[in-house]
Amino acid sequence: MKKKEDGISFNLVSRQKLGDLSTDEKLKFILKEVKKGKILVLEYGLTPIEQTSLIENTMREIEQDTFIGVEMEGYGQDNPSIIQKILGITKKPRMTLIGPADLLKKIKKDNEMIEIKIIPGRGAK
Amino acid sequence: MGLLKKLSFSNILQKIFGKKHAKIGIYGPPNVGKTTLANRILRDWTGDIMGSVSEIPHETRRAKWKKDVKVDNGNSSLLMDIVDTPGISTKVDFKDFMNTYGLNKDEAKRRAKEATEGVIEAIKWLEGIDGVLLVMDSTQDPFTQVNVTILGNLEARNLPVLIAANKIDMEDSSPATLKSAFPQHPVVPISALTGYNSDNLYSTMVTHFRKRKRKKRR
Numbered sequence: 001m002k003k004k005e006d007g008i009s010f011n012l013v014s015r016q017k018l019g020d021l022s023t024d025e026k027l028k029f030i031l032k033e034v035k036k037g038k039i040l041v042l043e044y045g046l047t048p049i050e051q052t053s054l055i056e057n058t059m060r061e062i063e064q065d066t067f068i069g070v071e072m073e074g075y076g077q078d079n080p081s082i083i084q085k086i087l088g089i090t091k092k093p094r095m096t097l098i099g100p101a102d103l104l105k106k107i108k109k110d111n112e113m114i115e116i117k118i119i120p121g122r123g124a125k
Numbered sequence: 126m127g128l129l130k131k132l133s134f135s136n137i138l139q140k141i142f143g144k145k146h147a148k149i150g151i152y153g154p155p156n157v158g159k160t161t162l163a164n165r166i167l168r169d170w171t172g173d174i175m176g177s178v179s180e181i182p183h184e185t186r187r188a189k190w191k192k193d194v195k196v197d198n199g200n201s202s203l204l205m206d207i208v209d210t211p212g213i214s215t216k217v218d219f220k221d222f223m224n225t226y227g228l229n230k231d232e233a234k235r236r237a238k239e240a241t242e243g244v245i246e247a248i249k250w251l252e253g254i255d256g257v258l259l260v261m262d263s264t265q266d267p268f269t270q271v272n273v274t275i276l277g278n279l280e281a282r283n284l285p286v287l288i289a290a291n292k293i294d295m296e297d298s299s300p301a302t303l304k305s306a307f308p309q310h311p312v313v314p315i316s317a318l319t320g321y322n323s324d325n326l327y328s329t330m331v332t333h334f335r336k337r338k339r340k341k342r343r
Contacts, residue, residue: 016222048277055215056248059241062217064287069216078329102215109268111306 008039008103008118014046023050027057034100035067039118045074045096054098071104073097073114147334148206150250155182155212155240155272158291162260162317163189163209168329170194175209181226183240185211198328203335210250211243212282213271256285256334262289263290263298263314267306276307281337287333288312289326294319 005097008088018026018077018082027050046054051072052122058070097116135169141281151159163175170284176189190208219237222228237280279286288307290300293314300314311333 048274048281051270051274052251052278055271056245057212058215059217059244062237062241064219064237068218072215072274074270075273101218106270109266111190111268113133 009037010039010041012041013043017026018042018044023053026050027054030098031057031061031070034059034098037103039097039099039104040097042074042098045093047085047093067100069101071099071101071106071116073104073106073109073116075114084096130269131188131223136227143333144203146204146206146253147255148208149255149256149258149330149334150204150210150254151258151260152210152251153212154262154269155214156316157168157212157260157265159207159212159260162258162289162291162315163207164171164190165320166196166319166327167191167194169320169327170196175207180234181222181228182214183212183217183236183243185209186236186239186243187211188243188246196327196331198331200332201335203331205330205334208250208254210247211240213244213275214240214280215270217241217244223341239295251282254284256287258287258289258330259310260291260317261303262292263300264292264295267303276310280309283331285336286310287326287329289317290314291317294321309337 018029018036021029026046030040031054045051050074053071060070061067075094097114103119105117105119107117110113136180140195151163153159159176160176161177163179167173167175171194173191174193176185178184184280188208188210190206192206195211196203196205196206207214217237217240219230219233222233222236223230257275259272259275259279276286279296288303288310290298290312292298293300294316298314300312304312313322313329315322315326
């Protein structure tokens with residue numbers, strides 16, 4: 001019998017993985033993984049509109065005894081330079097961390113650093 | 126038809142003189158004083174109030190609105206529909222209501238369920254508003270994900286945002302931190318509770334929300 005491994009699962013999700021999905025598919029994928037207790041680091045984060053939809057979808061998925069929501073941390077979108085604007089390059093989402101709210105706690109966030117604490121005793125279900 | 130609409134007399138006037146009427150949403154995380162501010166605005170301009178306030182988060186769990194609130198800054202005025210929305214959060218845990226605020230289990234679960242529905246409703250309202258009064262607690266860290274997400278969303282829609290740095294009557298408030306955190310938006314320090322600096326807020330609301338909507342750019 002295979003022994004169940006303890007520990008917390010961190011998944012670094014590549015830009016390609018999310019880039020190939022529609023917004024609905026992205027949000028379903030993220031919530032499905034987070035509800036399993038996984039912490040996701042998105043190489044290419046969500047747009048603000050997608051983040052808002054993620055909050056909305058999270059509220060629909062909350063189950064009071066098993067899933068209380070998400071913790072999501074990242075910086076705002078990168079502002080393109082004047083040359084990039086001329087070339088038609090728009091704002092880009094930046095790396096974002098998303099995990100179950102009962103597992104992650106934000107300690108500090110400013111313009112230079114985001115400090116997150118993992119609450120001990122939890123892990124991927 | 127579209128061109129004719131764009132060339133209508135009222136549209137031309139609006140482009141020159143700005144809006145006369147706007148639907149303004151009061152947004153922010155739970156417990157930053159949104160309803161206290163809504164009550165302050167209504168009491169000052171209509172003599173009415175919007176709703177009850179409480180130290181327990183998610184007191185406002187359904188959006189409430191008041192139509193045709195005329196706010197005047199001496200030089201010009203703006204007729205506003207004020208929408209007080211439930212606090213937006215990324216998580217709702219009924220145990221917080223039990224452990225921190227002493228609610229029994231049934232009350233806590235009901236409040237949590239209604240709170241999740243309130244967040245969804247608040248997000249839905251974003252579709253139909255002309256501008257946002259984003260309320261932040263000036264005693265707290267401004268870089269919350271909810272603040273960042275709401276601001277990013279409004280910027281993507283090119284909606285005018287005015288940040289009300291609330292609770293400046295508290296000793297540990299720091300509206301300057303909010304101003305430096307979000308320099309791209311006007312920030313008005315205020316105490317919704319005492320009314321301190323509310324005249325400045327009203328004046329900024331009229332000038333800021335009268336501006337015509339800029340062309341959307343992504």
